[in-house]
Amino acid sequence: xxxxxQKIKGTFDILPPETxxxxxxxxxxxxICQQFxxxxxxxxxxxSVDLFKRNIGDGxxxxxxxxxxxxxxxxxxxxxxxxxxxVVRAYIESGFxxxxxxxxxxYIDSFFRREKPQKGRQRQFNQFGVEAFGTxxxxxxxxxxxIATQILKKLNIDNTNLSINNIGDSDTxxxxxxxxxxxxxDHKNSLSELSKARLEKNPMRILDSKEKEDQxxxxxxxxxxxxxxxxEKEHFSSxxxxxxxxxxxxxxxxxxxxxxxxxxxxxxxxxxxxxxxQNALCGGGRYDSLVEKMGGPETPAVGFAAGIERIILxxxxxxxxxxxxxxxxxxxxxxTSKGLNIIQNLVENEYKIFFDTNKKNIKNQIKxxxxxxxxxxxxxxxxxxxxxxxxxxxxxxxxxxxxxxLKNQ
RNA sequence: GUAGCCGUAGCUCAAUUGGUAGAGCCCCGCAUUGUGGUUGCGGUUGUUGUGGGUUCGAGUCCCAUCGGUUACCCCA
Numbered sequence: 001x002x003x004x005x006q007k008i009k010g011t012f013d014i015l016p017p018e019t020x021x022x023x024x025x026x027x028x029x030x031x032i033c034q035q036f037x038x039x040x041x042x043x044x045x046x047x048s049v050d051l052f053k054r055n056i057g058d059g060x061x062x063x064x065x066x067x068x069x070x071x072x073x074x075x076x077x078x079x080x081x082x083x084x085x086x087v088v089r090a091y092i093e094s095g096f097x098x099x100x101x102x103x104x105x106x107y108i109d110s111f112f113r114r115e116k117p118q119k120g121r122q123r124q125f126n127q128f129g130v131e132a133f134g135t136x137x138x139x140x141x142x143x144x145x146x147i148a149t150q151i152l153k154k155l156n157i158d159n160t161n162l163s164i165n166n167i168g169d170s171d172t173x174x175x176x177x178x179x180x181x182x183x184x185x186d187h188k189n190s191l192s193e194l195s196k197a198r199l200e201k202n203p204m205r206i207l208d209s210k211e212k213e214d215q216x217x218x219x220x221x222x223x224x225x226x227x228x229x230x231x232e233k234e235h236f237s238s239x240x241x242x243x244x245x246x247x248x249x250x251x252x253x254x255x256x257x258x259x260x261x262x263x264x265x266x267x268x269x270x271x272x273x274x275x276x277x278q279n280a281l282c283g284g285g286r287y288d289s290l291v292e293k294m295g296g297p298e299t300p301a302v303g304f305a306a307g308i309e310r311i312i313l314x315x316x317x318x319x320x321x322x323x324x325x326x327x328x329x330x331x332x333x334x335x336t337s338k339g340l341n342i343i344q345n346l347v348e349n350e351y352k353i354f355f356d357t358n359k360k361n362i363k364n365q366i367k368x369x370x371x372x373x374x375x376x377x378x379x380x381x382x383x384x385x386x387x388x389x390x391x392x393x394x395x396x397x398x399x400x401x402x403x404x405x406l407k408n409q
Numbered sequence: 410g411u412a413g414c415c416g417u418a419g420c421u422c423a424a425u426u427g428g429u430a431g432a433g434c435c436c437c438g439c440a441u442u443g444u445g446g447u448u449g450c451g452g453u454u455g456u457u458g459u460g461g462g463u464u465c466g467a468g469u470c471c472c473a474u475c476g477g478u479u480a481c482c483c484c485a
């Protein structure tokens with residue numbers, strides 16, 4: 001049948017039985033985050049445009065891709081394109097910096113970016129993430145990464161690669177970018193066409209160019225770590241020591257940068273080999289100056305965000321069958337109210353039932369029950385019969401005997 | 410945003426150089442079965458994504474549009 005309406009580009013329905021996969025992933029996230037005593041935070045779907053433009057960076061792609069509109073009073077509103085800025089806003093607005101000097105929170109939510117859709121890149125997409133405020137100690141960086149790896153492990157996702165880097169503070173990055181631009185300018189003639197185009201706009205992108213001719217030039221490019229302060233270097237090496245101690249394999253990538261302006265210090269990314277170009281499962285790092293910039297007290301912070309759609313592409317798990325306990329047949333309308341009472345009673349006693357309100361004939365109901373792995377079938381007429389679908393034994397019982405009978409099986 | 414590929418029944422896909430739109434699965438029913446996961450028979454579903462155009466004739470060719478997908482870009 002042709003539907004009169006179509007879903008909006010870049011959005012998708014999550015239909016049964018696939019919803020079970022989502023439920024499984026979400027409950028794993030809740031469970032692990034709570035094991036680490038991170039508490040869930042939920043924020044509104046909409047925020048004022050300024051919150052994002054000013055803090056994730058006016059020139060970043062994310063801020064250009066926001067869904068923005070003016071409401072009836074002329075205020076500029078945006079659907080949230082990411083969660084860190086809203087979490088920081090809520091953290092400051094609610095005075096959590098006083099209530100929780102060390103504040104650890106996590107979230108699972110939908111976000112919106114008006115990008116060109118692709119597999120693993122939708123316009124409404126789902127992420128979970130964690131944020132820890134109040135310490136700049138390296139063990140906090142390590143704990144954040146540990147949570148990410150634990151969740152992936154629990155979801156049976158392997159073949160992942162953790163890349164890590166330290167990008168210094170914003171001054172360091174500005175210095176680095178100009179140093180890099182100078183370097184590549186000196187070698188401009190040997191660069192690929194693609195990279196020449198990147199030179200002005202985003203010289204750091206050249207660093208992970210796939211073009212063969214760029215490789216040797218990249219090899220000798222200046223590294224950001226040569227510009228780091230002693231303190232930053234120490235912090236970085238201590239994070240790496242923690243990871244080694246935890247047995248978490250990583251790949252030190254001196255060229256890993258992040259797309260949002262607020263990051264500094266440690267940055268990391270978990271990628272997978274199997275998904276094409278949308279291979280970043282998880283990305284994060286420190287943002288030690290964001291809280292202050294947004295009007296709160298000086299508060300260091302670190303966190304990550306992970307894409308649930310991309311994780312689902314990796315976590316191929318089998319979908320369970322319905323596994324109902326009891327299939328209910330009540331085809332004679334004279335006994336409908338009796339049937340409904342029995343159902344109510346069964347559900348209150350924690351049985352999972354399926355009531356065939358469509359009243360198929362009994363033979364097909366049995367087939368249907370077996371197909372859905374039901375253990376019992378209860379047929380309600382004047383008599384009530386309970387059929388054990390495994391032993392195939394059928395027994396007539398009175399209404400009050402149903403529960404004791406089932407318990408005896 | 411730029412470029413390429415794709416769009417046929419609920420699902421997976423067929424349809425020879427443009428010539429009457431099909432199959433399997435699923436679903437529903439009937440029958441069969443050592444009488445509940447078998448097997449057989451029958452049935453429903455499509456203005457071939459949409460709108461134009463070329464042609465005697467378009468699923469097939471052209472244009473536009475919508476959607477998907479791949480690469481670039483970027484990111485989770």
